[in-house]
Amino acid sequence: MRILTIIKRVPDTAANIRILEDGSGIDKTNLNYVTNPYDEYALETALRLKEAKGGQLEVLAVSDNQDILRNALAVGADKAYMVEYADYDKLDPYNLSRIYAEVIKQKGPYDLILTGKVTIDDNSYAIGGYLAAFLGLNYVSHIVSAALEGDELVVEKETDRGSETLSISMPAILTHERGKYEPRLPNLRGIMQAKRKPLDVLKLEDLGITVTPAYEIVKLTPPPKKEGGRILESVDELVEVLKNEIKVI
Amino acid sequence: MGKRVDYRDFFLLDEELDFEYKAIRDTVREFVENEVKPIINDYWEKGEFPVHLIPRIAELGLIGSYFPEEYGGAGLDKLAYGLITRELEAGDSGIRSFVSVQTSLVMYPIYAFGSEEQKKKYLPKLASGEIIGAFGLTEPDAGSDPSSMQTRAYRKGNEWILRGTKMWITNANLSHIAIIWAKDEEGVIRGFIVERDMGYETQKMKGKGSLRASDTGEIILDDVVVPDENRLPKAEGLKYPLMCLTHARYGIAWGAVGIGISLLEEATEYAKERIMFGSPIARFQITQEKLADMLTWIQNANLVVYRLAYLDKIGKMTHHHVSYAKRYAVRAAKMVAEKARGMMGANGIMLEYNAIRHMANLEAVETYEGTYEIHTLILGELITGMDAFRVGDGKK
C-alpha cells in the first residue's frame, strides 16, 4: 500500500501572533512554526496504517522550509517531497490543491491520501474537496480514525447523529479531525535516521505548472481584544444582571 | 518597531542548531510539557520517582544518547546530551538525575572501562530501560573526599568479596545493578558491576526536603560475592570514578540552565498578571531589576554550557571547564530561584507552581557531584597551583 500525507507549515499554535503595523502580514521574527495540528493527526493515522499493513508512506508539503518534512521522516515516513514556493502561506487553497494534485499525478499512484480537515493559518477546509474532485477520488472528511480490516478501509467520523463507521474503497482521500489518538513524538533514533531518508525538492517548473494566485490578502487586522470581566458587588446585583441585562433567568 | 526578543534564548544560540538538534530539543520539551509537568508535583509531594516514565524516557532514546548504536545509544554528541538534560531539568531535577545517573554514571563506566562482554551484556538493556543502574561512590563518612572510602574488596581466587555501605545513592532502590567503587587490599580503588541477585541490599532514604521525585537510598554490601568478570578491567584508581563525574557534571550544568529558564518564564508570566497597588508587579522597577538580573545570570550560564559542548566537540574540554560550568550554572540557577520564588509572594511557596520545587531541588544539585566549595577548590588549585583540599597533615 502506498500512502501520501499532505502537511502544511503553520505558525505555532501557542505563539503570540503579531500583525505588522501596515497590516501587510504577520511579524515573522522569532516566530516558531509547526506542522498544522490536523495534518499531524493525519500523519499519525497514516503511520498506524503503515505499521499494521506495511507499505510506503510519503509526505508532501509546499513550503520554503524543510523542517516539518524532516519531522515527518523522523516519526517514520519513508520519503518526502517539498515543492519550493516562498509565499506558500499566502497561496489560496485552489492553487495549493493544483500543486498537490500535480505531484500526486507525477509521483503516484497512491492508494490513500490523508491530510488535515483544515489548515489553521487560513482556516480553509477546502483541500480535501478540491483534491477529491481533481483526482476523482473517494472522499471522507473529518475522520477521527482509520484502519484496514482485511482489504477494506474502515474509518470513523463524529457527526451530530452519532459516531459513524464507514467502509470506503480505495483509492481514497481522507481529511482528519482531531484524532482518537495523539500524534507521536519523534525519538532520537528516528531523528537521526531521518537524515538518511530521501527528501526531494521540486520546483513548479519541474512539475510543469504555473500558479496565478486566486486572491491576495489586502489587509490583516488583529482579532478584537477580549473584554475583561466585570466584578459585581453583591449577589443581588448578579441576579439583576442575569435577569435584566443578559436575560438568562 | 521593536523586534520580538526571546528572553529564553536571548543570544539566539538555539537558532544556530541543525535540524536534528532542534528536533531533539523539541521532543524532550514536549515530553516534559505533556508527560512530566502535569504529574511531577504529586510525585514530588509523595517522595517517589515516577517509574512509569522510564519506558517513555527509554523509548524516546534519552538514555545513553552519546553511545554508539551498537550498544543501544543514539550515536549523538555531547551537545545533544546537553540539550536533553537542559530540557529535562526544566521539568524536574529528579527526572534529569535519573537520566544522568543511568547514562553518565552507569553506562559510561561500563562503556569506557568495561570489557567487550560487559558492554554487550549490560549497555543495550540499560539504554532500553530494561535494567536500572546506580552508582555507589559516596559513603556515610566519605562525601567530598571519596579517597577516604571504607568499602573494601577482598580478592578470593576468581571472585571478590565486597563489604561496606554506600549512602545517598540515586536510583539505589530501583536498581538491578550498581557500579560499586571499593578499595582492594593494596588500597587501589576499583569498580565492580554488582548485580542485585549477587546480594546487595538497599534502603530508601526518606524525609528528603529536596529532589523528592528522585529515588535515593543506601546500598549495603554485606560480603557480597562478585565474580572477577564483573570487575571493570580498565579502572584502577580514583581517577576513574572522577572521570564518570565529569560527564555527569557536564549534564548538570546544562540542567541548571533549564531550571533557570523555567523559573524566569514562570516568574515573568506571574509578574505580568499579578496586580498590586493598582499595577501589575512587572511594572515596578524593583521587579524589573530582578528580571533583568535573572535573565543575565541564566543566559550567561547558557553561553557557558554551549561553549562547553563546543570544547568537547573539538576535544579540548577539561574537567576544569566542567567544574567552572557546574559551579557557575548551579549558583546562577539558585540566584534566579531566590528571586523568582520571592516575586511570586505566597504563591511562590506553593507546589502548584514550579518555583519552590526547583528551589528546593537546587540544594541537592549544588551538593552532589562536587559541592560548590569543592569546585571552588578545583579552580583555586588551577589558578594558584596550590591544593587547598587538606589542611596541614589532614589529621584531626
Ligand SMILES: Cc1cc2nc3c(=O)[nH]c(=O)nc-3n(C[C@H](O)[C@H](O)[C@H](O)COP(=O)(O)OP(=O)(O)OC[C@H]3O[C@@H](n4cnc5c(N)ncnc54)[C@H](O)[C@@H]3O)c2cc1C
Ligand atoms: C540527592 C542526592 C543524590 C546523590 N546521589 C549520589 C549518587 O548517585 N552516587 C554517589 O556516589 N553519591 C551521591 N550523592 C552524594 C553526594 O555526591 C555527596 O553528598 C557530596 O559529594 C557531598 O558529600 P557529603 O554530603 O558527605 O558532604 P561533606 O563532604 O561532608 O561536605 C560538607 C560541607 O563541607 C564542605 N567541604 C568539604 N570539604 C571541604 C574543603 N576541603 N574545604 C571547604 N569546604 C569543604 C562541603 O562543600 C559541604 O559544604 C548524592 C547526594 C544527594 C544529596
